[in-house]
Amino acid sequence: MSLTSDDVKKVARLARLAMTETEIQAAHAQMTGIFGLIEDMQAINTDGIEPMSHAQDLAQRLREDAVTETDQRELFQSVAPQVEKGLYLVPQVIE
Amino acid sequence: MWRTSISWRPTGINARHRGFEMTWEIVIGLEVHAQLSTNSKIFCGASTAFGAEPNTQADAVSLALPGVLPVLNKGAVERAIKFGLATGAHIAPKSVFARKNYFYPDLPKGYQISQMDLPVVGKGTLTIQVPAVGKLPAYEKVVGLTRAHLEEDAGKSLHEDFHGMTGIDLNRAGTPLLEIVSEPDMRSAAEAIAYAKTLHTLVQWIGICDGNMQEGSFRCDVNVSVRKPGAPFGTRREIKNLNSFKFMQQAIDYEVQWQIDTLENGGKIQQATVLFNPDTGETRTMRTKEDAHDYRYFPDPDLLPLEISEAWKNEIRATMPELPQTKQQRYVAEMGLSAYDASLLTSSKAMADFFEAAATGADAKQCANWIIGEVSAQLNRDSLDIDKCPISPQQLNGMLKRIADGTISNSGAKEVFRTMWAEGGEADAIIEAKGLKQVSDTGALEKIVDEIIAANADKVAEYRSGKDKLFGFFVGLAMKASKGKANPAQMNDILKKKLLE
Incomplete structure (x- = not known):
């Protein structure tokens, strides 16, 4: 599968990355390299091997269901660009 | 041809659509988000209590401050296991959390932690009792469950005008949800609502969700399509975020009618997400497939696979109450009730407890008739739930025994009932005081x-x-x-x- 620069632009848009034409070309070259690597790996026979979902062979540790956090709104909001009535203010989003 | 389809049942649609009556089959599947009743959030120790001041329950993890990591809440997993056990579902010995990527201000991480390929709960079933419609009798149906997975809720955006800006409250961000997905097995609005109600009862019954629909603890997305019977599935449209059964009925009726009209007029259905407007009773398109999100799911490297042992499942199984479905079967087999009456009596745990206490040593069928009839009617009139019933099950039981032994007639019993409701008192005392003892001499x-x-x-x-x-x-x-x-x-x-x- 070959990657087009349109694919790169689409991924950039989804990741909300503003990229110049030069950056897109550089990313295209790098990503094509990664795709090549994946193609090499896909040649390996993995029949009967359980897919890995994490690099560490461990199970998730669980926490007891208890409230441990206290209200630190004032502290957290002291570094927010804009707050009002306890809310974080952000540019309006119209979907 | 439709007559051979045993699953077909009429809905309000057909009455309004005589010309095309019975030529379309409705296909419905549901996705329900049940908020799990934990004290703390799914990946951090912030409180999940409803109604707090904005952002007072939004800790560093809820805000996605740099360097924080999620730690999974055991209580959320336990609730998912309970659901799996209650629906006879496959509970995955190993399941995986994935990132669902999209940008929105009420999702500060830029992704929602959810599950994709390996959900915690796999295929299961839910048996529903569909009420009678017109002359068609009530019937039972088994609805397939595709899966149920754990995920976190997003925050809330408040679009009132803050100088042209949007206010964000992240108290709800990170609240645990179980998303329960059904197969497209329902064939009418009545079936869809029976399914939603049965599920709503079940999650409260097993104590995993408070079921409060006004507060958004139980939210339904309904996938609707129509087809000619026997044809492949039609293109579906998804009605988002229905938070009452009444709206669900209205939304499905409108949507089905709209789809049939569109197809009858030579149009095509485009896959889309729609919103229901309760004020107009209409659905309108929110987004179509072309501008649907591309979520780019991938396993979350911050979380290891979730492992659930047989021992843990068995431990939880031992704490499970008798399920509504099991109770229903028992009421039918041991007490001779109809399946539909049994389903009414198990519409909540409080209702079933009331019935069982009132029926002790009495005629169960007669007891069921009184609860479904007089008691429910009076509760409706007074807008009360069964747990606030002014007559205790013991009082009702006392009255039933006097009917059974011939002390009072049915009309006498009605008088006793009215008196008990309004003034309290035991049946024997009321019978005596009012001289209601029937003459059998x-x-x-x-x-x-x-x-x-x-x-x-x-x-x-x-x-x-x-x-x-x-x-x-x-x-x-x-x-x-x-x-x-x-x-x-x-x-x-x-x-x-x-x-x-």
Whole structure:
């Protein structure tokens, strides 16, 4: 599968990355390299091997269901660009 | 052709659509987000209590401050396991959390932690009782569950005007949700609502969700399509975020009608997400497939696979209450109730507890009739739930025993019931005070009948010459003479016998 620069632009848009034409070309070259690597790996026979979902062979540790956090709104909001009535203010989003 | 489809049932649609009646089959599947009733959030120790001041329950993890990591809440997993056990579902020994990527201000990480390829709960089933519609009787149906997975909720955006800006409250961000996905097995709005109600009952019954629909604890997305019976599935449209059963009914009715009209007029259905507007009763398109999100799911490297052992499952299984479905089967098999009545009596745990307490040592069928009839009607009139019923199950039980042993007639029982509801008191005391004890003394009843026969010789002659209809006339006189206290069955027997002498 070959990657087009349109694919790169689409991924950039989804990741909300503003990229110049030069950056897109550089990313295209790098990503094509990664795709090549994946193609090499896909040649390996993995029949009967359980897919890995994490690099560490461990199970998730669980926490007891208890409230441990206290209200630190004032502290957290002291570094927010804009707050009002306890809310974080952000540019309006119209979907 | 549709007649061969046993799953077909009419909906309100057909009545309004005579011309195309019964030529379309409705196909519905549901996705329900049940908020799990944990104290703390799914990946951090912030509180999940409803109604707090904005952002006072938004800790560093909820805000996605740099460097924080999620730690999974055992209580959320336990609730997912309970759901799996209650629906006879496959519970994955190993499941994986994935990132669902999209940008929105109420999702500060830029992704929602959810599950994709390996959900915690796999295929299961839910048995529903669909109520009677018109002349069609109530029936039972088994709906397939595709999966149920754990995920975190997003925050809330407040679009009121903050100087042209949007206010963000992240208290809800990170609240644990179980997304329960059904197969497209439902064939009418009635079935979809029966399914949603059964699920709503179940999650509260097993104590995993408070079921509060106003507060958004139980939110339904409904996938609707129509097709000619036997044809492949039509293109579906998804109605988002329905938070009442009434709106669900209206939204499905409108959406089905809209799809049928569109197809009948030669149009095509485009896959889309739509919103229901309760004010207009209409659905409108929110986004179509072309601008649907591309979520780019991938396993979350911050979380290891979730492992659930047989031992843990068994430990939880031992704490599970008798399920509504099991109770229903028991009520049908052991007490001789109809499946539909049994489903009404298990519509909540409080209802089932009330019924079982009231039916102890009494006629279960009669008890069921009283609860489904008088008790429910009176609760409705007074806008009360069963757990606020002014008559205790023990009071009702006392009355049922007096009906069973012949102390009071049905009409006497109604009087006892009204008095208990309004003034309280035990059945025996009310029967005594109001003189409601029915007369079952054969001698006394015979005396009344003899007097009536003597005083109405002409009518007796007519009756004896074949005017059977007059029997009611004699019953009326006899009941009146006994001041309504005569045991009706006994009185009938005596009348019949004496009139023929």
